[in-house]
Amino acid sequence: MRHVANVRLESITKVFDGVTAVDDVDLDVADHDFMILLGPSGCGKSTLLRMIAGLEVPTDGTIVIGDVVVNDIEPKARDVAMVFQSYALYPHKTVRANIEFPLKVRGVSKPERAVEADRAAESLGLTEYMDRKPGQLSGGQRQRVALARAIIRHPAVFCMDEPLSNLDAKLRSETRAELVALHRRLDSTFIYVTHDQVEAMTMGTRVAVMSRGRVEQVGTPQEVYAKPATTFVAQFIGTPPMNLLPPGVAEQGDLIVGIRPEHVGVDPSASLRATVQLVEHLGHETLLDTRVGDTRVMVRLDGDAIGPEIGTEIGLDVPVRHWHRFDPATGRRVDP
Amino acid sequence: MSGRSLGRRGREWMLALVMLGPSAVILGVFVLYPLGRAVWLGHQRCDAQAKNCATKSWSEYTDVFQSREFQHSLWVTVKFALLTVPIGIALGIGLAVLADRHLRGIGFFRTVFSSTVATSVAVASLMWLFLLQPSRGVLANVGWLQDLFPVIKSPGLLHDPGTALSGVALSSIWANLGFTFIIVTAGLQSIPRELHESAYVDGAGGWRRFTNVTIPMLGPTLVFASVVLTSRAFQTFGEIDLLTAGGPTPQDSTSTMTYLIYGRTSPIKSDAGLQSAVAVLLFIVLLVLSLLQLRGIERRVHYGS
Numbered sequence: 001m002r003h004v005a006n007v008r009l010e011s012i013t014k015v016f017d018g019v020t021a022v023d024d025v026d027l028d029v030a031d032h033d034f035m036i037l038l039g040p041s042g043c044g045k046s047t048l049l050r051m052i053a054g055l056e057v058p059t060d061g062t063i064v065i066g067d068v069v070v071n072d073i074e075p076k077a078r079d080v081a082m083v084f085q086s087y088a089l090y091p092h093k094t095v096r097a098n099i100e101f102p103l104k105v106r107g108v109s110k111p112e113r114a115v116e117a118d119r120a121a122e123s124l125g126l127t128e129y130m131d132r133k134p135g136q137l138s139g140g141q142r143q144r145v146a147l148a149r150a151i152i153r154h155p156a157v158f159c160m161d162e163p164l165s166n167l168d169a170k171l172r173s174e175t176r177a178e179l180v181a182l183h184r185r186l187d188s189t190f191i192y193v194t195h196d197q198v199e200a201m202t203m204g205t206r207v208a209v210m211s212r213g214r215v216e217q218v219g220t221p222q223e224v225y226a227k228p229a230t231t232f233v234a235q236f237i238g239t240p241p242m243n244l245l246p247p248g249v250a251e252q253g254d255l256i257v258g259i260r261p262e263h264v265g266v267d268p269s270a271s272l273r274a275t276v277q278l279v280e281h282l283g284h285e286t287l288l289d290t291r292v293g294d295t296r297v298m299v300r301l302d303g304d305a306i307g308p309e310i311g312t313e314i315g316l317d318v319p320v321r322h323w324h325r326f327d328p329a330t331g332r333r334v335d336p
Numbered sequence: 337m338s339g340r341s342l343g344r345r346g347r348e349w350m351l352a353l354v355m356l357g358p359s360a361v362i363l364g365v366f367v368l369y370p371l372g373r374a375v376w377l378g379h380q381r382c383d384a385q386a387k388n389c390a391t392k393s394w395s396e397y398t399d400v401f402q403s404r405e406f407q408h409s410l411w412v413t414v415k416f417a418l419l420t421v422p423i424g425i426a427l428g429i430g431l432a433v434l435a436d437r438h439l440r441g442i443g444f445f446r447t448v449f450s451s452t453v454a455t456s457v458a459v460a461s462l463m464w465l466f467l468l469q470p471s472r473g474v475l476a477n478v479g480w481l482q483d484l485f486p487v488i489k490s491p492g493l494l495h496d497p498g499t500a501l502s503g504v505a506l507s508s509i510w511a512n513l514g515f516t517f518i519i520v521t522a523g524l525q526s527i528p529r530e531l532h533e534s535a536y537v538d539g540a541g542g543w544r545r546f547t548n549v550t551i552p553m554l555g556p557t558l559v560f561a562s563v564v565l566t567s568r569a570f571q572t573f574g575e576i577d578l579l580t581a582g583g584p585t586p587q588d589s590t591s592t593m594t595y596l597i598y599g600r601t602s603p604i605k606s607d608a609g610l611q612s613a614v615a616v617l618l619f620i621v622l623l624v625l626s627l628l629q630l631r632g633i634e635r636r637v638h639y640g641s
Contacts, residue, residue, distance in 0.1 A: 055533050076539030088530035092552040101548070102538035153538070 005066060005079070005156030005189040006031045007052060012061035014047050021047045023213035025061075029206075034183050034190045038200040039210035040236070045193045046161055048210070052191060053082045053159045065157060076105075078157075081150035085162040087142045089134040089149075095121070096130040099148045106153075120148040123185075140171045151186060160192045164199065176202055197237050201225065209233045227324070231331040234258045234324060240287065240298040247328060249295055250318055255334055256326040261287070261300040263322035266308070270315030279307035290314070371619075378613035386608035400613040405603055408588065409596040409614075410621070412501065416592055417569035419505040420512070424565055425558060427509065428516025433550070435517075436524045446521070452514035457574035464507035465579055468493050497587040500580050504590050507575050512568065516561055523557030524550070555637035563629050570622050573598060593618045 007029040014022040022044040029035045037045040050056040052063060054075030063070050070078050081102070089098050099120055100113045108116070121127050124144040134142055143163060150158055163179075164172045180203050183190050194200060200207045201221040208218045209232070217229035228234035234242040242258045250257040250272065266288070274290035274297055286307050288299040297316060301307065308314050325334045379396045382389040400406055431449045435442055452460065467475040470492035475481065482489045487496050493503040527550065535545045551558075573594040576582060582591040582599045596602050597614045604610040 053537055055537065075537040080537065082534065082537045084530045084534060086528060086530050088528065088534035090531065090549065090552070092555070101535070101540075105535075105539045105544060149538075 006033075007157060007189065007191065008062075008064040009048070009052075010062040010064070012048065012051065012058050012063065014044070014051060014056060015059045020213055022051070022058075025210075025213075025215050027208055027215060027218065029189060029191060031189055032187065034180070034192065034203060034205040036200040036204035036207045037191065037193045037210060038195070038197060038204075038207050038236075040195055043210040044213040045195075045210050049082075049159050049161055049191060049193045052157070053080050054078050055082075079155050080157045080159055081153055081155040083146050083150050083158070083160040083163045085165055087134075087146040087163075087166075089142055089145055091134050094131055094133060095126060095137070095145050098134065098145055099126075099130075099152055102149060102153045116152050117148075120152045123151070124148050139167055140175065143167060143175065147182070151182070154186075155188065157189045157191065158186075160190065162194055163192075164194075165196070172199075179203060197239070201237070209236060211236075227333070227335075228258070229333050231256065231258070231326050234326070240300070242324065243295075243297045244326070245292070245295055245297070245318075249292060250323075254328065256328050257318075258324035258326060259318050259322050261298040263319065264297065264299045265317035265319070266299065266301070267315050267317040270317045272316045272318060273313055274316050276308050276310050276312055276314060279310060281307070288314075290316070292316070374612040375616055376612075377609050378616045380609040380612075382607055382609040384606045384608060386612075389609060392609075396609075397613055397617065400610060401617055405596060406593075406614060406617070409591050409593045412588075412590065413570055413592040413594075416501060416505060416508075416572065416590075417566050419502060420508050420569045421562055421565045423505075424509045424512050424516055425561055427513055428520045428561065429551075429554070429558075431513070431517050432520035432524055433546070436521060449517045450514045450521075452511055453518065454514070455511060457511060458578065460511040461507055461575045461578035464503075464510070464575075465494075468503055468506075470495070494580050495584055497584050497589040500584055500589050504572075504575050504579050507579060508569070508572055511575070512565060516565065519557055519561055520554065523554045527553045555633075559630065559633045559637055562633070563626055566625060566629065567622055570594075570618065570625075593621075 007027075009025055009027040012022055012025045012027075013020065025044075025048060027035075027048075037048060039045045047056060051058050052065075054070070054073070058071065065078055065080070075082075090101065093101070096114075096117055099117045103113045103116060117130070118127070121130055124147055126141065126144055126148055129137060129141060129145075134145065137145065143166070146163065164175055167175060176199060179190075179192075183203075192199075192203065204221055206218060207221050207224050209216045209224060211232045217224055217233045219227075224233060225237055228237065228242065231244055234244065238260060240261050242260050243264065245257045245259070247254045247256060250259075272292060274292045276288055276290050278287075278289035280287040280289070282303070284303045286301040286303060286305045288301065288307055290297045290299060299316065323335070326332060327334055377386060377389070378400075379394045380389040380391050381396075435446050435449055467473050468488065470476050470489055476488045476492065485493075485499075487493060487499050493499050493506075531549050531553065532545055535549050540548060570592075571594055572592060576590050576592055576595050577599065580590040582588055582595045582601050585601075591599065591602070593614060596604065597611050597618070599605065604614070
């Protein structure tokens with residue numbers, strides 16, 4: 001029943017009216033991956049997803065799903081389901097009719113559709129809402145209906161375009177866990193677009209970080225966090241982001257030195273001197289916002305740490321073993 | 337205490353009267369008084385100017401309703417609405433869907449399709465009169481059309497009792513097409529793009545997306561269009577006056593209710609009382625019809641989420 005569904009993008013470029021949205025992207029999504037396309041808005045991640053789903057045609061390059069080049073294949077023949085940010089439920093149809101729609105389009109008989117819809121609804125806790133219209137559901141329930149409509153087809157690839165961004169914070173974190181469980185259960189390939197690094201770090205088996213139409217780095221969430229390939233990735237992942245010290249600040253050289261806030265220590269005897277601008281007590285951690293000359297350096301301390309007074313001068317310990325060094329010209333990582 | 341509150345209430349009443357005054361006066365003078373006067377006149381028999389009237393009984397209304405002339409005009413009006421409204425809406429949807437694409441130069445076609453809203457009934461009617469004129473009319477002298485519909489050449493679409501109403505309907509549909517096109521276009525543009533995309537990814541072809549997404553999402557727009565077009569059809573006068581003058585006689589095949597009230601050749605043109613009675617009956621018919629339309633269709637229409 002289930003087919004192998006690796007997705008391979010080769011030199012994909014998409015140009016809209018002279019503006020390059022996706023620029024020569026190569027990406028391999030392995031079968032059963034939960035691949036996150038992560039990046040700020042306008043980085044081309046949604047366009048990339050829409051090309052995989054068949055909603056946009058690449059200007060250049062090849063898209064392969066399984067072993068088939070799908071550039072010229074209609075979405076329905078690609079075995080791909082899509083969950084939209086707005087959920088895209090049909091407001092005039094009941095929940096049941098919404099969920100059954102993909103099967104109805106494929107000419108599946110009514111009794112068979114009902115069985116499949118009941119199964120999908122049950123797995124997502126929607127059984128009691130089957131006769132309601134989407135307008136009578138909460139945001140979280142609508143989101144589940146959209147998921148149910150996607151899983152009922154048993155597609156090889158699920159494309160999801162920021163499906164959690166319309167939910168409140170609590171529901172979002174619950175749904176994250178459920179999506180991970182769903183991915184395990186369905187044994188499918190997920191390609192998931194988000195600008196939220198927390199979603200990327202907690203859900204993805206692999207993350208592709210994108211900026212300005214290009215893929216900056218592909219790796220597991222741990223790899224991307226521990227060894228950012230570019231200064232962009234270093235600053236995009238992690239809250240607060242990695243500190244980047246210009247050449248000459250931490251060492252006498254011509255490289256940018258990056259260090260995570262949790263790796264910076266306060267040491268009165270350290271030679272790197274900083275002025276405290278702000279102290280944020282967040283309960284589980286305390287953040288110091290400091291300046292070394294004009295360079296902003298964030299320091300993460302324990303929650304129970306007593307921060308220094310604002311305006312005082314402190315010494316910062318930046319251990320070499322936690323350094324990430326980048327070439328100032330290219331922004332690329334120099335360390336292995 | 338109570339005196340003060342009475343004073344305050346009095347002031348509020350005064351304020352309310354001052355605020356409502358202007359619209360109440362306009363409504364009263366231009367709507368309520370004429371309506372009341374028409375209802376009153378309807379149970380009288382008068383001369384053409386309603387100067388000399390003789391009061392009859394209120395059963396005058398039932399007499400008028402049961403008269404052969406009224407029944408005939410009601411039937412003609414209903415046929416006219418049945419011809420113009422569904423075809424007008426179908427064509428409006430068709431054109432709007434065609435023009436709802438991001439193509440180069442589509443703005444030109446949108447302007448052309450909506451241009452009939454800027455055309456007066458008189459101009460539209462004259463244009464169709466010329467097009468359909470049997471001896472010289474451009475449309476009446478197209479060879480294959482003549483083969484298909486010999487009637488357009490002899491005696492002429494507007495001169496044959498069997499086709500005259502269709503001829504007038506043609507002109508009316510054309511004149512209203514711009515209006516339908518504009519509101520359907522607005523309706524189409526309010527449908528979220530993701531609904532079409534989602535259906536597309538799920539495997540729905542063009543026709544299925546049209547029937548499962550476009551038409552249901554246009555529901556409220558289509559209710560509005562059908563109510564307005566029906567009401568317009570029931571009140572059509574200009575086209576009939578200019579194209580057929582209620583004829584061809586003696587069948588009076590295009591003598592609609594408004595033509596019965598106001599037409600040059602109407603049998604009741606010299607009695608303001610009878611004219612008023614028919615006008616009031618037209619009002620009641622339209623009111624009932626609009627309510628039925630709204631009720632009947634609303635049950636099947638989805639408004640927002």
